[in-house]
Amino acid sequence: MRIATTIFLTDETITPVRLARELQQRGFAGLYVPEHTHIPVSRRTPYGGGGELPREYGRMLDPFVALSQAAAVTSTLRLGTGVTLVAQHDPIALAKGIATLDHVSGGRFTLGVGFGWNVEEAVDHGVDWPTRRELVRDRMRLMRALWSSEPLAYEGEFATVSASFAHPKPQNGAPRILVGGAAGPKLFAHIAEYGDGWMPIGGRGMRESVPVLRDVWSAAGRDPDALEVVPYAVLPSPGKLAHYADQGVREVVLQLPAGGELEVLRALDEYARYL
Secondary structure (H helix, E strand, O other): OEEEEEOOOEOOOOOHHHHHHHHHHHOOOEEEEOOOOOOOOOOOOOOOOOOOOOHHHHOEOOHHHHHHHHHHOOOOOEEEEOOEEHHHOOHHHHHHHHHHHHHHOOOOEEEEEEOOOOHHHHHHOOOOHHHHHHHHHHHHHHHHHHHOOOOOOEEOOOOEEOOOOOOOOOOOOOOEEEEEOOOOHHHHHHHHHHOOEEEOEOOOOHHHHHHHHHHHHHHOOOOHHHOEEOOEOEOOOHHHHHHHHHOOOOEEEEEOOOOOHHHHHHHHHHHHHHO
16 A cells, blocks of 8 residues: 655745655655635634634645655655545646646656535635536646647637647656546536546545445446555554555545644654554
C-alpha cells in the first residue's frame, strides 16, 4: 500500500518545497493539496466538519502553483489535487494547467475532481449550484477533447471548443482522475464515465459502498481490475489501514496538520511507522 499525504498549504504553514523534499526523502508516495479560491465572509453554507470553519480554508495556496514548486524539487513523489473544484474554472485554461503540470512533473500528476460544498464560493464563480455536477461532466469532456492526440472539437451543454492544437499533452492521454464525494448513484455514474477511481473522505462506509461502485463500474464496461479506491484525509491507525488493505486499497492519503515546519515534521515522524 502506498502512503501519501495531504495538507492545507497556506501562507502560514510549511512551504511546498520543504514539505515535498521531506516527503520524498522519507519515502512517502505522494502529496495532495485541496483548493478554495476564497471563502465569502457571509458563511451561509455550514462547515461539514461542524463548528467554525478552520482558519486555513481562507488562506490556501493555489494548488497548481504549489504543486509546481513541489514537482521542481522532487523526482519520484506523486502530486495531486484533493480536490480541484472543476466547476469554478474555465475548462480550456484548466486543461492547459493540468497538462503542463503533468508534463513538467514527468507524468506524476493525479487530478482529484470535486463538485464543491461552499455555495457562496461557487456562486461567485458564476456556478448554478443545482447543475454543478452536469457542469463538471461537461468540462471534463471538453478537457479530454483538448488532451486528445489529434485536434478534436467538442460542443457541450455549457461550453464548446473548436478543433485545436493544444500542447503539451498529459503523458498517458489524461492524468489519473480520482473523483471525490459521498457515495451515491450520481457520484458513481461520474466515476464510471470519466474517472479512474473514487477518493472517499476518511473512507467511512467503504465495505458497503465499494461493491456497489464495482457493479456500476463493470456495467459501464470498465475493467474491474482497473478501479482505484483511494481513502483521503485519513487519520491513520494500524487497524484502519489493515481494513483498507482487505478492501483492495492500494493507496491511502493521510491528513497532515496545517502547521509550521516543526508541527508537520513531527507528524511525518509519527506517520513513518506506516511506510
